Amino acid sequence: MSAPIPVAVIGTGHMGRHHVRIYHELPDCELVGIVDANPERAAEMAVKHNTKACASIEPLLGKVKAVTVAVPTTAHVEVARPFLENGVAVLIEKPIAPDAASARALQEVARRHNTLLSVGHTERFNPVVRAMDRMQVRPRFVETHRISPFTFRSADISVVMDMMIHDIDIVLHLVRARPARVDAVGVRVLSEHEDIANARVIFEGGCVANMTASRLALKTERKIRVFADEAYLSLDYQKKTGIAIKKDANLDLLKMAREHGAEELSQLVGRDFGSMIKVEPLEIDDLEPLRVELQSFLSSVRSGEPPAVSAEDGVAAVELAEQIVAAARSHQWEGVDAAFAARA
Numbered sequence: 619m620s621a622p623i624p625v626a627v628i629g630t631g632h633m634g635r636h637h638v639r640i641y642h643e644l645p646d647c648e649l650v651g652i653v654d655a656n657p658e659r660a661a662e663m664a665v666k667h668n669t670k671a672c673a674s675i676e677p678l679l680g681k682v683k684a685v686t687v688a689v690p691t692t693a694h695v696e697v698a699r700p701f702l703e704n705g706v707a708v709l710i711e712k713p714i715a716p717d718a719a720s721a722r723a724l725q726e727v728a729r730r731h732n733t734l735l736s737v738g739h740t741e742r743f744n745p746v747v748r749a750m751d752r753m754q755v756r757p758r759f760v761e762t763h764r765i766s767p768f769t770f771r772s773a774d775i776s777v778v779m780d781m782m783i784h785d786i787d788i789v790l791h792l793v794r795a796r797p798a799r800v801d802a803v804g805v806r807v808l809s810e811h812e813d814i815a816n817a818r819v820i821f822e823g824g825c826v827a828n829m830t831a832s833r834l835a836l837k838t839e840r841k842i843r844v845f846a847d848e849a850y851l852s853l854d855y856q857k858k859t860g861i862a863i864k865k866d867a868n869l870d871l872l873k874m875a876r877e878h879g880a881e882e883l884s885q886l887v888g889r890d891f892g893s894m895i896k897v898e899p900l901e902i903d904d905l906e907p908l909r910v911e912l913q914s915f916l917s918s919v920r921s922g923e924p925p926a927v928s929a930e931d932g933v934a935a936v937e938l939a940e941q942i943v944a945a946a947r948s949h950q951w952e953g954v955d956a957a958f959a960a961r962a
Contacts, residue, residue, distance in 0.1 A: 620646070620920065622645070623646065623647045623648070623683050623684055623916055623919055624647070624648050624650045624681060624682045624683055625648065625649055625650065625682055625683070625684045625685060625686070625916075626649070626650050626651045626653070626678045626681075626682045626684075626685045627641065627649070627652045627688060628652075628654075628685060628686065628687050629654060629655075629687065629697075629711075630652055630653075630659060630660060630663050631659075631688065633688045633711050633738070634654070634686065634688030634711075635663065636908055637686040637908070637912065638652055638663055638667055640906075640908060640909050640912050641686075641912065642667040642668065642669070644909075644913065644916070646913075646916055646920075647684070647916055649668075649669040650669065650670065650678065650681055650682050651664075651669055651671070651677070652669055652670070652671055652672070653671075653674065653678070654671070655689075657671070657673070660672075675697065675701070679700060679701070682706055683706060683707060683919060684706065684707040684708075684915070685706055685707070686708075686738075686912075687708055687709070687710040687711065688711045688738075691711075691715065691775070691779075692716050694710055694714065694720075695720050695723065698710055698735075699724070699727055701733075702733045703727065703731055703733075705731060705733050706733065707734035707735075707736075707915075707918070707919045708733070708735050708736070709736045709737075709738055709911075709925075710724075710735065710736070710737055710932070711737075712737055712784070712932070712935070713737075713935060713936050713939065714737045714932030714935075714936060715932075715936060717936065718933065718936050718937045718940050721929075721932060721933040721936045724929070725929040725930065725932075725933050728929055734919060734922075734925060735925075735928075736915050736918065736925035737928070737929065737931060737935075738911065739784065739787040739788075739927045739931070739932070740907050740908050741784045741785075741855065742787065742788065742926060743908070743910040743911040743914070743926075744855050744858070744907045745902045745903050745904065745905060746842075746853040746854070746858055746859070746900065747853075747855075748903075749853075749900040749902045750792075750844065750851055750853060750900070752901075753849065753851070753862065755792075755844060755846040755848060755849055756847065756848070757792050757825050757844050757846050758824070758825055758826075758845050758846055759826050759827075759828075759844075759845040760789050760793070760826070760827040760828070760842065761827075762785040762789065762829045762830065762841070762842045762843075763830050763839055763840070763841045763842075764781050764782060764829075764830070764831045764841075765830070765833075765835035765837070765838065765839050766781070766833055766835055766838040766839075767834075767835060768834055773808070773809040773810075774809075774811070776804065776811040776812040776815065776943050777812050777814065777815050777831045777832065777833050778804070778812060778815050778817075778831065778939050778942050778946070779943070780831075781831040781832075782815060782817070782831035783935055783936075783939050784840075785829050785842070786829065786935045786938050786939055787931065787932075787935040788842065789819070789829065790931070790934055790938065792844065793821050793825045793827065795821040796821065796822050797819050797820070797821055797822075798820050798821055799820040800817060800818075800820075800938070800941045800942055801817070801818045801945055802816065802817040802818070802942045802943075802949065803815070804946030804947070804949070808834065812943070812946055813832065814831070814832040814833075814834060815830070815942065816828070816831075817829045817942040817945070817946075819938070819942075829942075838856060839854075839856065840854070840855035841853065842855070849864045850862070851900075858902055859899075859902065860899070861898065861899055861900065862897075862898045862899075862900055863897055863898070864896075864898065911926075914926045
């Protein structure tokens with residue numbers, strides 16, 4: 619059996635603390651140390667997970683082969699760069715950087731030093747996404763909804779970079795094409811940045827994605843619907859459930875609809891359409907997405923194989939997020955204001 623990979627976690631806050639917990643539990647790695655801006659929190663977590671709290675990253679250089687960077691996004695480049703330059707594999711929490719220029723710069727550091735850099739788009743490892751991947755559909759239209767109550771966290775960035783970034787990565791992963799056109803609208807309510815946003819993205823090849831994100835809802839929902847030639851998929855990330863309506867399983871219904879005219883089909887008014895189609899539940903496991911992500915990362919560190927979510931993927935997500943924010947901020951509201959003024 620191979621020796622455990624020495625790892626560390628930089629930043630033990632909202633997400634970092636879960637990385638600490640899981641690294642501590644995984645048998646194929648050794649949690650060498652943690653670093654946090656809050657020394658008391660770091661010391662407490664170090665005791666709990668049988669590791670060492672370090673005041674800075676310097677003592678870890680030369681001692682670890684892999685590291686999670688879970689500090690605020692604005693510090694990603696500053697913290698990740700020394701590790702990459704010293705050949706330490708880095709898993710950096712999403713988004714890879716606060717802007718596309720910084721993301722590309724970090725990607726270049728990893729390339730120049732031939733060091734593995736992966737991005738923590740954990741939703742990629744959600745059981746429903748992995749189930750969807752196994753079907754290998756070719757999307758024609760994708761619709762996503764990601765809403766939640768305001769958490770008073772990440773109010774310094776747009777909901778696009780805070781929440782929609784998850785769906786942006788999933789859509790790019792599914793569509794596998796470059797955006798050709800982006801239309802978006804956003805509304806600022808409680809913060810200086812968009813708290814609600816909707817984007818319509820048309821990709822090269824014709825696929826269309828409609829994405830909605832809000833951090834002002836009264837409930838939490840994370841859903842995606844995928845329309846393809848071969849199937850329709852409806853998935854709930856939060857509930858970890860999903861259904862598929864496959865074309866090849868409903869050929870009889872399709873044949874009937876195509877061979878009968880509108881007048882003949884009208885005779886079926888009142889029939890329950892849902893009972894006429896064959897709906898298949900997706901086979902979804904109950905594995906913790908972050909655990910699967912860290913296992914995948916460690917596997918890449920050990921084997922040298924490319925990570926499941928690459929630096930290139932992370933850069934592409936930030937680039938599209940920036941396009942969406944720019945489109946939302948260039949949206950013209952004057953017509954709306956004029957219409958209301960005319961009614962007053």
